[in-house]
Amino acid sequence: MTAQTGTKASKSLITKNKIKTFFSKPYNVILLLMGIVLTVSTVAPIVAIVQDTFKIHPGTIDAHLTGQSSGYTLINYVDLFTSKLAKTNLWEPLLNTVYLAVGTCIVSIIFGGCFAFLITRTNLAFKKYLSSIFIFPYIMPQWTLAVVWQNLFNSNAVTGTSNGLLAALFGIEMPIWWCKGLFPSLMVLGFHYAPFAYILIGGIFKNMDANLEEAATILDTPKSKIMFRITLPMVKPAILSTILLVFGSSMGSYPVPHYLNLTTLSTKYVSMNSKYTGEASIVAIIMMFFGGAIMLLNQLSLHSRKNYTTVTGKSGQISKINLGKVGKYVIAVILAIVTFFTSVFPIVSFAFETFLPNPGDYSFLYTGNTSNLTTKWWITSENITDNGMYGQKGILYNNTIWHAYGGTLLVSVCCALLAGTIGTLIGYAVSKNRRSKWAGYVNSVAFLPYLMPSIAVGVAFFILFSSGTLNLFNTYTLLIIVGTIKYIPFASRSALNSMLQLSGEIEEAAIIQDIPWIKRMVRIIIPIQKSSIISGYLLPFMTCLRELSLFMLLCVQGFILSTTLDYFDEMGLYAFSSGINLILIITILVCNTIVNKLTGASLDEGIGG
């Protein structure tokens, strides 16, 4: 009896000690807490949206078909999948969405990958300029490129609108497939996400061990064979990472297909929501399902990455292809022209747009008459008189714009601080406990919201926080929560990768000296990896500044700058939207420069981890 009691006591003591030991390690506490918080923050919205698909919504199709104004039903599923409208409401948008996502991946990988190759593996001229200008389309809100595309290629004869620049100045009328629908949508999104590919693939090209290629060259292997058998397999993980990141992002893009007249699941969700509310929620779930599928692919790609060692430390030199004395300039000029249209032209056109007398009125270009230019969009200080301002004050005096700017800065700073900190902690904890299944789970669940289409995440959080007890619609709190959850992966991936490079001995030395965890982090770990960690803060900040799809259902226009910008773009008041674009671009560049000067970190490090 006594022996039994003793055994029990010692067992309980062992358990107690185990728990104590477990909690004495900060990374275990982090993993446990984050695991719980992230599970709730990811699962709760999904549960809310699933519940919404069964709910009867007054005044919508489910209420009409069931003859009830409240309660639960399966009718939304039945109607969406089997009614005469199934093709219009589901299958066609689904197919378009897949085409768009796949097309965007192809464009971004080809464009970004080739660019990365030329920058990192050749003796191309003007590398510094080209490298920094290439990032610009990612800085700009994605649909602004769509608006630029319209302004450039629309024509009276083809799109049935007024002539765009190309038609007006040169009489060139592009075909309809070029102006509207799938092609322009995937091109615009491809250009927008090409920096992902550039940074991910470029990172590997830059650090790649040249030994394999050199060995092949010595063995007289043809260059094409070296490219397809050695170089490309080595960048395969980066290509896969790009696909993972771009596929989900382009799938959830609302504004680009909306502006370019392509019906996707995102645009369908918005158009169905008034009359087919429950069915629209199913559409959002389908988008989320793709997020889950991408997640599984991500796991597979993580396994496959183990097969490629790109940084060995054995070869410090990368062999660079000589493009020739003329070739390096010719190719550079071609790239400069291409990036001019994707990066410089939009900014020039934004600036120009703010001086036009009417939105899209390029009279000055045709006539050279300076009376066809105006500063009214900037300096008009009242909105009482009939002065061609559509009831708005000029940008410098427009409270709506500056209030939204303040809101955007608040949300972006908070999201960056929270997502950056949480992501860094997750990255650190996972790297310390890499073999644990729980760590793997936390790592995955933190990454899941990023892989889910933004609009679907927005829908889920809107439904979750629109109850009688918890109603956060149109509050900065809600935007900060959603933004943080969505952008944690930026920091967690960046931190995980950098922490894995860090030898455990460094921290162990500090532990032996009995230095507390906080001090170890602040004085040792963070300073060593500050560049990657700061990228983990910068990316959520920058992405948050121009995020629309995620936030558009969670707040009203005028609340943050992206919804305000979209409002002006939709209204056709391009002077205001262009002005806002300039404000955003300047803000990002100023922040990037300040951070770069202070810490040495910059935007083109760590995109996508």
Added chain:
Amino acid sequence: MKLRKVIALGLALVMCISMFGCGGAKKGGDAEMSATEKIIKEAEGLTLEELAKKAIEESNGKTFYGVGNSSRGKSALPLFIAYLQTIDPNYNMEFEWQQPKNNKIFDQLTADSLKETGTFAMTLIQDGNQIQSKMVNTGILDTFIPKDWADANKTTADAVKGFLPLQTLNKIFEYNNTGSKTYTNCWDFVAEGEHGLFMDIDSEIVGKNFLYMLTKEENATMLKDAFDKLPADKKSYFQPVIDSLAKDATDLGLGANGKYALAWIKLWVESYNAQTDDGPICNTLVTDSATDQFGLLVYSKLRSVEESDSVSKNNITVAAYQDGYEGMGGYGYCHYLFVTDNSPLPWTACAFIAYMTCTADGFSAWGKDIGGYSSNPTVAAANEEKFHHQTGGNNEDGTVAFPCRNDRGFEWWTSQGKLVLEDPEYCSSVAFTVGSWIEMLTKYKGE
């Protein structure tokens, strides 16, 4: 002078009748009344000044939240506060006006209605169909009819069966006249090869309501009459389409001329060139290069167009203003005002609604635009006196500079302009019959 007064009175009466056409049904019996409805009942017997005093008592030092489809509520609120300060100089109230995107206003109001006391005191909202089915039938919004408004319309609060409109807005057919093409019949807009610029009916639901309204027998008859006046060659193009839809019209329970409405709708949905907003449509139509293009857009957009070397308001012809034009000139929809059933400041909401609908200052935020007509005849007359919209396109010497800018007014539009007016109850009743039929049509996606 007397004649003008008589005409004004006549116009006012026509307007009232038309405005009521915009409304649906008022809510239930006294026994089921909520606290807000009881306040509304009492408020409907008070003048604006009496309401203002109640508002001052209720909201001094507090924050007023409003939500609306129009951003102008934000401009009207400071004027309202200034008005209350003329009664009590110490009065002050903070305010916030929200304008949700797309259809979110309904979600926002539904979510807010779940609270015991809501955030929003009132709303200014469009789309009679959804208001009826999602907001009024569910008891989320309550209609308040100001006494002064009822008096001006020579009626009483109890006699009003619909919602309270702040204003009716019109969307009209306009075309670019730099070419030789003309549009003299509403069927010309759906003729072969035509692609009118129009906000997508899924983006702005009032556009869908317009199509629903065409199937109402009086409008279907208007379409038939216009069709009858077409030359034979044009008729021969439309006739097979009309005949092919006779069975659908019967199946959908439409009247004798329903097939004309369905034909016009089918041809329109399958041909219009969807745009994100009326702004880009107007920007397009006023340019020299938009030769022979036309659109169906809000009239008010013309107000801010600035003359330049390639842009002019004179590039626009308002279809209905042409002599001999046949059929509808466009459609009209209302901005309605409601008190939320869980309003935190119901008296202030009522006073604000009364201020906007019963005074020219209260309406001035909207009144400065053409194409928006106050539902209060007294306010409408005062507004015209102030802004001179009927001669807004004239030079100072009275010569006409921009014919399209001379707004002929609500009475003209609803009579000669044959504006198709939104009827929430009718829209709501056909939303899942005609509505589903429309959704089956294949929208135009380009050549």
